[in-house]
Every structure is written in C-alpha cells, then in structure tokens.
Amino acid sequence: MTISPAEERICVGAIAGSFGVRGEVRLKSYCANPEDIETYSPLTTEDGSQSFPVVLTRVVKNGFAAHLGGVETKEEADALRGVLLFAPRDRLPALPDDEFYYSDLIGLEVLDTGGTLLGRVKDVQNHGAGDLLELQPPGQSATVLLPFTRAHVPTVDLDAGRIIADPPEGLL
Incomplete structure (x- = not known):
C-alpha cells in the first residue's frame, strides 16, 4: 500500500490494554499536549484497517x-x-x-560538517533525557545514538532529505 503525502499518517498514541470491564482502554498519548489526541479522532491502526473514534474519559496513571x-x-x-x-x-x-x-527524520541521510556520509536515521528515541537519533552507519550492522541537540545537529533540511551533524568526539 503506497501512502501519498496527502494521506500520510503520524503515530499519536498507543493502546496499553483494557481499563475496567466496560470496554475502555488505557491510552498512551505521544502528543505534545497529551489530551490533544482526542481532537485528532478518528484514529487508525498502522495498516489503516481499523478506525476508532476516541473519547477520553479520565486521566489515569501514564495516560x-x-x-x-x-x-x-x-x-x-x-x-x-x-x-x-x-x-x-x-x-x-x-x-x-x-x-x-519523528517520522520526518527517519530515513534522512546524515552528513558530517565536511560532507562525509555518517549514515541514515533508522529511528528517533527518547528515554527521558532528550531525543536521540539512531544512525545506521553505511556498511555496519550496529547503530549509533546521536544526541538530537542544536550543538550536535545544527541543520535539518527536510527538503533536501539530509541532516548535517557535528557528533561528539569519539562517537563514530
């Protein structure tokens, strides 16, 4: 299934399981303002096979x-x-x-400040201390985590499909 830019979808949350016995779910929101997830309703599964109107009922632990x-x-x-x-x-x-x-960054080429290819963005992670770009260096199976800060990633050019990075010394 090919998705055109007009149909592009962004992951805004995940279902963490049931809540209670009446069919409610525990919902994790990935939105900057977590409660905004309801305003983007209806939401679909990754493959688009299911669509769900969403009504938030109350705040619970972690969602x-x-x-x-x-x-x-x-x-x-x-x-x-x-x-x-x-x-x-x-x-x-x-x-x-x-x-x-995050979806805009995945797949972009990452070049150093001299124009040397460092790899491609495989994923974007955040473990609580800030965003990290997971880079797949060319010809290597292991990935590298690059801090996604202005100091280490001074330029993101979505139109050109590339990122200019100045990684910390010894990272690569």
Missing part, C-alpha cells in the same frame, strides 16, 4: 482511560494492547521551524 468506537468489552480492549494509533498528518498542527515529527 488516559478512553472509549474507542466499536470496542465494547474488556476482551476486545485487551486484544488491542500494543496497537499504535495514527492520525492523518493534515489534522495535526504545523510545527515551528526548529521542531520535527
């Missing part, structure tokens, strides 16, 4: 309790544990010049 359209029982909610939820990109807000959706 929200929510009703998803079509999910009526605890068993149905449990079966959705781990499912990522996506919103069409055109429903999401435009970002300032120095902010990016």
Whole structure:
C-alpha cells in the first residue's frame, strides 16, 4: 500500500490494554499536549484497517482511560494492547521551524560538517533525557545514538532529505 503525502499518517498514541470491564482502554498519548489526541479522532491502526473514534474519559496513571468506537468489552480492549494509533498528518498542527515529527527524520541521510556520509536515521528515541537519533552507519550492522541537540545537529533540511551533524568526539 503506497501512502501519498496527502494521506500520510503520524503515530499519536498507543493502546496499553483494557481499563475496567466496560470496554475502555488505557491510552498512551505521544502528543505534545497529551489530551490533544482526542481532537485528532478518528484514529487508525498502522495498516489503516481499523478506525476508532476516541473519547477520553479520565486521566489515569501514564495516560488516559478512553472509549474507542466499536470496542465494547474488556476482551476486545485487551486484544488491542500494543496497537499504535495514527492520525492523518493534515489534522495535526504545523510545527515551528526548529521542531520535527519523528517520522520526518527517519530515513534522512546524515552528513558530517565536511560532507562525509555518517549514515541514515533508522529511528528517533527518547528515554527521558532528550531525543536521540539512531544512525545506521553505511556498511555496519550496529547503530549509533546521536544526541538530537542544536550543538550536535545544527541543520535539518527536510527538503533536501539530509541532516548535517557535528557528533561528539569519539562517537563514530
């Protein structure tokens, strides 16, 4: 299935399992303002095969309790544990010049300040201390984590499909 830019979807959350016995789910939001996930409803699964209207019911530990359209029982909610939820990109807000959706960064070439290819962005991670670009260096199976800070990544050029990086000494 090919997705055109107009149909591009961004992962905005995940289902962490059931909440209670009436078909509610525990919902993790990946949005900058977590409660905004409801405004991007309906949300779809990664392959687009299922669509769910979302109604947040209350704040719970590490997320929200929510009703998803079509999910009526605890068993149905449990079966959705781990499912990522996506919103069409055109429903999401435009970002300032120095902010990016993770999906925009994945796959970009990373060059050093001298123009040497360092690799491609395989993933973007955040373990609580800031974003990290997971780079796949050419010809290597191991990946490298590059801090995604202005000091180490001075330029992101989405139009050209590349990132200019000044990695910390000894990283590569």
